[in-house]
Amino acid sequence: MRRRGVPGFLVAVFAGLVTAVGITVSAQGAGLGLPDEFADYFTWERANPQKDLEESAHPLIKDIYIDKTAAETVASSAFPYAEGSTLIKERMDPATLSVTTLYTMRKTAGFDPQNGNWQYGVLEREDTGAFTGGWMSAENAGMCVGCHVSAKDTDYTFLSYLDK
Numbered sequence: 001m002r003r004r005g006v007p008g009f010l011v012a013v014f015a016g017l018v019t020a021v022g023i024t025v026s027a028q029g030a031g032l033g034l035p036d037e038f039a040d041y042f043t044w045e046r047a048n049p050q051k052d053l054e055e056s057a058h059p060l061i062k063d064i065y066i067d068k069t070a071a072e073t074v075a076s077s078a079f080p081y082a083e084g085s086t087l088i089k090e091r092m093d094p095a096t097l098s099v100t101t102l103y104t105m106r107k108t109a110g111f112d113p114q115n116g117n118w119q120y121g122v123l124e125r126e127d128t129g130a131f132t133g134g135w136m137s138a139e140n141a142g143m144c145v146g147c148h149v150s151a152k153d154t155d156y157t158f159l160s161y162l163d164k
């Protein structure tokens with residue numbers, strides 16, 4: 001762990017700044033325990049014009065970040081998404097506005113052909129500011145799929161926050 005020796009609260013404070021201001025520093029994202037592939041997710045396109053306050057399995061309050069590949073599909077409504085498309089829902093604590101959880105979806109060829117080949121993941125943020133968790137196996141993602149299947153027409157993504 002490269003950040004050993006850095007007081008946890010400093011990491012947490014910096015993480016909060018990065019999230020709030022959206023500074024493009026992917027190396028810092030990596031230091032937060034995020035997988036390289038989305039260490040800079042907070043610089044991606046935000047799909048929701050307003051904060052996503054919809055009641056669902058995902059608690060309030062939320063922002064949804066989508067990578068370039070996913071953004072092309074969303075803009076053109078040309079479903080299904082292309083290989084590698086990644087969507088990340090970032091959940092904040094309503095009291096502190098600190099990020100607590102990331103819910104992730106990535107299109108991965110051959111991963112789960114019955115359910116649109118989406119890989120699902122959850123990352124929880126620890127008190128140190130670093131994230132733990134990651135991608136789930138197809139077997140463990142049954143709960144996610146069970147709900148997202150009702151958005152099958154838009155390739156398992158709800159996108160209900162797009163025009164709000």
Ligand code: HEC
Nearest residue numbers: 056057058087089103104105120121143144147157158159
């Ligand atoms: C009870 C239903 C339900 C379950 C279970 C569920 N989701 Fe969702 N999910 C939704 C709804 C509804 C939305 C859109 C509204 C919102 O933002 O809450 C959404 C949105 C998302 C998005 C943004 C892309 C989109 O679909 O618009 C991601 C990423 C996501 N969920 C990941 C997950 C993961 C990972 C799991 C499993 C750990 C999961 N979801 C479980 C209902 C669910």
